[in-house]
Amino acid sequence: MALSLPANPDLEHLRREARRLQRAVRSGEPRAIVLVSRLHPEGAPGDPTTFALSDAQLVVARSLGFASWPRLRTYLAAAAGLSRDPAALDPVLEASAGVDAAESASVTVALACLTYTERDEPERWSRAAQLLADDPDLVHRDVFVAAAAGDAEALRSHLAADRGAPTREGGPFRWPPLLHLVYSRVPQVDAVGSARVLLDAGADPDSGYLWQGLPTAFTALTGVFGEGEQGPGRQPRHPQWQPLAELLLERGADPNDRQTLYNRMFNRDDSHLELLLAHGLGRPSSEVWTRRTGEPAETIEEMITRQVDWARSHGFVDRLELLAAHGLVPDGAADLTPDDVLGDDVPVTGPWPGDPTVPDIHRAATPEAVRAAVAAGARVDSLRDGRTALHQAAFMDDVELVTALLEVGADPTVVDAMHGTTPYRWALWARGERAAAVLRGATGRHTSRALDDER
Incomplete structure (x- = not known):
């Protein structure tokens, strides 16, 4: 079962949920009894008044996709350091007219990058581009600005002065430089060259973060491929998405990128799938984010099933045929035609x-x-x-x-x-x-x- 957590999950909140469930079961509330009968391995208790807190915690954990309460706690502990909430961290006030010089670097990169919030829009990227034009030296003062600007020469200078810069997190969203580069949507000097500079210096091709603590990582590949629930106009793919994705995949990025598949699922264009399939999508790979969090956001089988189900229910016949050609569609679906759909x-x-x-x-x-x-x-x-x-x-x-x-x-x-x-x-x-x-x-x-x- 794929993990299904609330945004910014909090252990104390989940403990309170378990206590409420325990009280509801002990008082005989029908919906609570049904939930327990469905998710507890022993079903509903014969005597609801004996329903223990540990049993309620197990049901809460299972409702979120975890095998046990300890597994849920372990995940939350691991995810705490990986979680970022771009909306809360964004230093830009929509009504702000000017930018304080001391905060210009932070504001510039915040405006330049996709945050996957409703604030994403071309006007922000235009403001960032104007700030860069007004202060050309900004790329030399801040490595994260240099990354967002895709300025390879400025990045080389920063890396020569600080060997730890390629993996150091910073900027308003506490990202490493590579994420600033691939999530940026301002015109960049040399995006691919800059990415190569960072990767050659030790940047992690699987860099990423957990958006509001949710279990599916927003990786470097996610930023490159772009799109999502706000549509391609507000959350476009990177202008150099194909060479950047190829570079990341060649350097070892996991092609089983769940968030990329979700974000690009809504659009009938399959170019992202073609590239990921060519690099092993659907087959076991590094699963680096499973190791980092201790739990798979969803298994590879669940990941592919979601793609197949969406394609079937929305008439994406070409996508079904593409997945079928790589052996990822159940028997019979490979012959699906528009009339069948x-x-x-x-x-x-x-x-x-x-x-x-x-x-x-x-x-x-x-x-x-x-x-x-x-x-x-x-x-x-x-x-x-x-x-x-x-x-x-x-x-x-x-x-x-x-x-x-x-x-x-x-x-x-x-x-x-x-x-x-x-x-x-x-x-x-x-x-x-x-x-x-x-x-x-x-x-x-x-x-x-x-x-x-x-x-």
Whole structure:
């Protein structure tokens, strides 16, 4: 079972959770009894009033994916030194107009780097680039700024003066220089050359940290491949992602990078998978982060299963075929076709009556699949998780998919159930400039047609 911890997990909080569970079981609360019967190896107690705290702690540990309470405590102790909370550590106030000279290095690297919070956006990187332009000597005063700027010559000077610099943690997020380089999104002088300088000097290709103490490490590879829940506009891949990833993998970085696979899972592009598979993804490797924390965030089998399940449920046929070609898909899935995907009985939510097993437009991951789904009866404006397929395509800045959906009749003025906004607004928030441009014109044309119809 994959680990599933709350953000910034705290042992005392979990102890209190165990005490609450013990009290709930002893008082006979049905939900607590069901939880214990499912997770305790001996099932629910015959006499709930005898349910011990140690039993409750075992159930809490198992609910989080740990085999025992001691294993959970050991993980938390190991993870404490590896945990970083970028939101809490960020020295930049959104309303700040100027930067104190004494804090310019810290602010510059904080603005330059992806934090995997809602603060990630191009405006921050532009501010960082301006600070670097205003103070060119900053790269020579601070090794972490030099790394974020990808300035190989400045890095060589820092390393010559301090042999421990390649592995020393610092800057606002307490990262080593390599992480500042690969998570930076400002224009860099020589990203690949700088990475080579750091690696040659002893930087760890498996450098990383636990984001808010969660068990899946954000590694150097994670920073290189980028993307994630905020979309490719706010959390883009590194401009030099391919040569940087190849360099890290050649130097021994573990290709079984769970966070990379999760972050890139939402986008139908498979270039990250192609590279990782070529370097051993899906096969046992160093598992360095399992050794560091004492527990696997998820096993290799669980990691691959999540990829397969997502591909199947979202119609990513090409991804399934790619995984199948490397022997990572169960028997039978290798023959999956777009028609098979679109014929699945996933319910369509929305205000339309009729057969709930019509093709689901949300599983149409290519323009061809969109057209086939609609031809087979899919409701193009159906909702899943409160959004239309057009909202999701806009969020991912997937212009091809946006265009295909509009061509088959998707309504660009439909609002989502969560924020009450249109696909165009989703594209704007996600900094999906290309999708926003297409949707701006489509929304205007749709509104004009509606007004003509009213007349």
